[in-house]
Amino acid sequence: MADKPIQGEKRVFMTGNEVVAWAALAAEADIMYGYPITPQNEVMHYWTRLAPKYGKRFLQTEDEISAGFTTCGGVLAGKRAFTATAGPGNTLMQESMSMAEMMRIPTVLVVQQRGGPSTATVIYSQQEVTMTCYGGNGEGLRIVYSTGSHQELYDYTIKAFNTAWKYRFPTFVLGDGYQAKMRESLYLYDPALKGIKMETTTPYLGLEGMPGVDRDPSHLRNTYNTEEELYEVVSDLVAAYEKIAPEVVEYQTFNTDDAEVIIIAHGVVTRAAQAAVKTLRSQGLKVGHFRPVTLRPFAAQQLRDIVKKAKKLVVVESAQGQLMKLVKDAIYGETVPIEGYLKPGQGITGEEIVEYIKKGM
Amino acid sequence: MEKIADRIVEAYIGEYASGKSEVSLNRALSLLESGRSPVTLVDFDLVEPFYTLRPIKKELEKKGLQVIAWETKKTMGLGEAGTLLKPEMRWALRRAGDVIFDVGYGIGGAVKLRLVEDGLDGGEMKIFVVTNIARPITGSVEDIVEYVGTLGPVDGLINNSHLGDDTDVEIIQEGARVVAEAAKRMGLPVIRTTVDIRLSDKIGRTDTMGNPVSYLKRHMNRSFW
Amino acid sequence: MTKVPNMPKSWRVETKPHKFCPGCGHGLVLKALGEAIDELGIQDRVVFGCDIGCSLLSWDFFNVDSVQTHHGRTTPVVTGVKRARPELICIAYMGDGGGYAIGSQHLVNAAARNEKVTAILVNNCNYGMTGGQMAPTTLPQMKTETTPYGRDPEQTGYPTQGPEMVAAITREGSYVARGTVANVRQLKGFIKKALQNQIEGNGFSFVEALSGCPTNWSTNAKDTWAFIEETMPKYFKVGEIKAPAKKEE
16 A cells, blocks of 8 residues: 555646545545535545545445535544535535534535536536535635636645635635546645645544543534524634635736736636737737636735726626626725626637627727 | 458547547547548447537538437437437447447446447457556556456557647657556557657657557547546 | 432533423433443543434533534434544434434435444424424324324324334344333433444444423323323334344354
8 A cells, every 4th residue: 555645746637526536635635525426526436446545535425415514524523524516416515514614614625516507517617606605504604716727626625625724614626517527737746745734633523531521522513592692603703714814815817907908707717818818918908817716715805906997897707697796795886897708607718708808998 | 140351340448538539539530531431430438428529529420430429419408317328339330330439437447348239249349448657547557457457358558648738758658668568467469659640740650669659630629528 | 509410420510400391301311321321431432413403402411522413414424423533432313303304314324324323313203492393203193383283194194113214224233222211221221232333333223212392292291201101102112123143252
């Protein structure tokens, strides 16, 4: 049995789902709980093939409700546990993720977005943004990374474990069906090589010592009796979240300093947006691109500063305005006009963004 | 049943994303271009049905290739449900001419071909394992030998080592060496090395181990999957 | 000074008196469980999960690490803990809704997979905490908030036979029993065997406990006990249903 799954750094050619499995191994994840749903099945296919070689565990549950709750259980036991899902499965996981929000359980959930609503398509969309960021009956106290390449899927899956365990909020890696299935090269690496130290995990249940004698027992709950009690609890959660948000927030900008039109896009669509900016700039047009990397927390202040000089914002997404809502919420009060290039469930190319922008300029 | 003399029946199997579809597709087209007819390509992907050849099926048929695969229109509403095996796939070997199978990945390996009438025991079919050493599961000689051992009966290996758009000559030649060594240990031939045609000026007609090199025109980049 | 009554060692004195209604059966089931934990000496290894409903009032009941989960989700949370750390003794404590309605999917599959956890289900024929609605185990003709004219089996089926269902699904290695708060000594014996089954790593263990809910039954003490001792056993057979074959010494 090999000791470390990835030693040094290695250039490979893979699909996104496989990248997630390898990243979880590299991050020293202990156990995966999961349920089959397209397009994320290969995360499990590869984890189950590789896990036994490295002493890692797996449980296929009876549904995504259980996958989410068993993941909570594994994390409560002090292990690096994760799960993956898509579409209707993501819908089912909202219950367990809201328990994780309330109880500050550091779960890691990888979502490979597919068409919605309902069963829709198994292929691709960016229609799970609202749900992943604000799903369940909570206040969206979650951390959501939106990746745009296999290298990022690798980097951010590893990071997700550290973010979750350091800040103790449920953490999500938001990919999509295209990223899940398409093939490209990337570098797998041992995180230690890059100076990345995995956050230690501590159990919430099953701690050392005799409860009531050596230590107090761990008594965890998520229900409260009065409005006042709940207000205090939620206020504390929100305060904790707002405190760490500046440390967690991530975004990228491309040629936004003097841009008249700013394209806002996330996930795999950033590729098309970046390509469009290159083309339009080469044609002398002042176009830039703002890319949120964390959708939650959103880089609101930073976006606000950037759009102050712009003449127009164009939100480009494979959904009917889910990213646009986040943008509008972030920059409320700014008067810059906002347009949407919205194509729910469809891939978006750089060429069509160029065409759309040029028509409007 | 009488065998159609001299016809070519090949099945391309291999690890997920090893390049089976591109390799088998190019093989079918090159048979057609060399004057053989008819040539049929069968999309035998039962794990990910519909998504391998479906976007380019019409285009291939225009070139004169017979293609057995699901069409986009006919898959509407099937999503994740519906049978995966098209009846034409089961009876593919009853057609005249050459038949090339692109066999999707999955636990079954070569044994999946039992679903094809006269597939495994018809005596005509040659089964080739498409191998890319840039994929960790088949990254070393030992890994390849272990992996091929799980597939059932096979007739040869194909070196399709590459890194997609980032491919360089080194990975191809390293692949040739590794695949050749693995093949030697299993007593199997290396059939050929397949290379993206854009690198044709960097690698000649044979690779560093003396295997014949075939060039691949990439058709699959329009299918995201 | 008030004399502290005799309590199992694994009970947490600071959270007593407990929050259950007077006459509630939970107190007796948890006493049986507490004594079983004491006698087996596993207090520092136990992880106790409770469901939504009256069972949630047990979240701070014991001096053991405990987690109150969502309705019906105690079985999977506890399964998740066990799968991650098999050395812990994992108990899923729930009511008839958490096990036979919203949680039945999870109970059935944990049983089918022979998960090495112990589920203890308190059956009082109604959904107590939410005000007394019909439960899967409500008896025919029994009046509840959602069967105000009496439960009609033609419309809503007959009381769920949970342990029998679990016993039918599980294989060798499982332990299944139904006890009653009318015989706490026997119930404790069943719970102890169920936990021992997990300690030995044999398989899934499940104990249903017939219990009383005078608050929602609107019964006085005499009628409450009559219901538990005489009426309920007509529908729910008390006894051991399945146990692993004794190993040869």
